[in-house]
Amino acid sequence: MTRLSREDIVIGAGKRFATHGYHGTSMRDLGDDLGILGSSIYAHIGGKQELLLAVIERGARLFEDSAANAVSSYDESTERLRSLIDGHIEVLVDHEAESRTFLNEAAFLDLSDHDRVTTMRDAYELVFRDTIRAGVLSGAFRSDVDPKISGIFVLSMLNATQRWYHPDGALSRADLVQQLHLFAMSGLT
């Protein structure tokens, strides 16, 4: 029964947006989840769009940080790719709401915000692509690999994880990462 902060609101919104979608969520739904009235949310935030942006920017930053960590921690392409995969899954599993909203609801931002988020997403994908390109140049990966396409393929497998993987199931997170890395590597070497 404690009082809520702006952060509490954004976290609650993320959960709703991730499961019911932006347009499938009303301010009153959100208020119900938080134990307050829908109108009370406006004490914390300017509007529904601002809320969506706040959630998605959180998600974007998580992926951004994960990539920066992989880049600063590993130089060798295979190791860096493994770290990228590991970090991506960590974000997906440990910050399910923000990452799912980032991946699935960004299209509902208004145009200028959508453009900004798309730029952040492109930068993230470029880290994968450049890692693969470096691996090709160093000889760690096959020379006929197309960094752009194979980068998309790897990220496709990673992002789809959100749609089927349940951390409490039989497959541990470490095993999932292992399988992903194995499959990706066999496509690259």
Place this chain on the structure above:
Amino acid sequence: MTRLSREDIVIGAGKRFATHGYHGTSMRDLGDDLGILGSSIYAHIGGKQELLLAVIERGARLFEDSAANAVSSYDESTERLRSLIDGHIEVLVDHEAESRTFLNEAAFLDLSDHDRVTTMRDAYELVFRDTIRAGVLSGAFRSDVDPKISGIFVLSMLNATQRWYHPDGALSRADLVQQLHLFAMSGLT
């Protein structure tokens, strides 16, 4: 200015649902696209939910038919997988609206319809899994491949295509299929 049939309505709805989402589409939006009033749609269909179901069932049937065709046309695992990939991309590209709605909006069906569609989707994924399993048993694929997980990985790459591939771009559909098959095969052999 010709008169519309029920099929025209369903096709129009598919396009809107695919781009704006089910909850992001109003009956009046849909009417605007079709050149009639939102209320006039009710001359063709019982309600919005029925419309969503009609679109998604179309999508489901397209994938179903594609899989049946691959199974009846090829016995050998590698060939059958190639046909499955080819058919999947064909559905995604030639029936963009229905397939995208099927992939992204099924969660907004009411429960019993959602269950039915999920069952159809599971059956489709099982064709991929069984194809891989058969390849493992026949020796066409590596013996340590997990059919379930690698099936999910392959389908992840295929489904994600919808999010980035544009048929009018530099990459031809045949080349895309080629790249997908290549990457999938190297993960399996």
Place this chain on the structure above:
DNA sequence: CGGCACCTAACAAACGTTCGTTTGTTAGTA
């Protein structure tokens, strides 16, 4: 003539949002 596509008009409910008020909490002062 019958049937079907489409219209106009309207409905109740739900939507995002605003506003003035009440409440709980915090900080400063005596």
Place this chain on the structure above:
DNA sequence: TACTAACAAACGAACGTTTGTTAGGTGCCG
């Protein structure tokens, strides 16, 4: 420790609009 002033969180009612849907009427085509 008590009193007070200030602030921010939450309420509750109301707003104008949009929502999905219904009813009854009009005109075209077979």
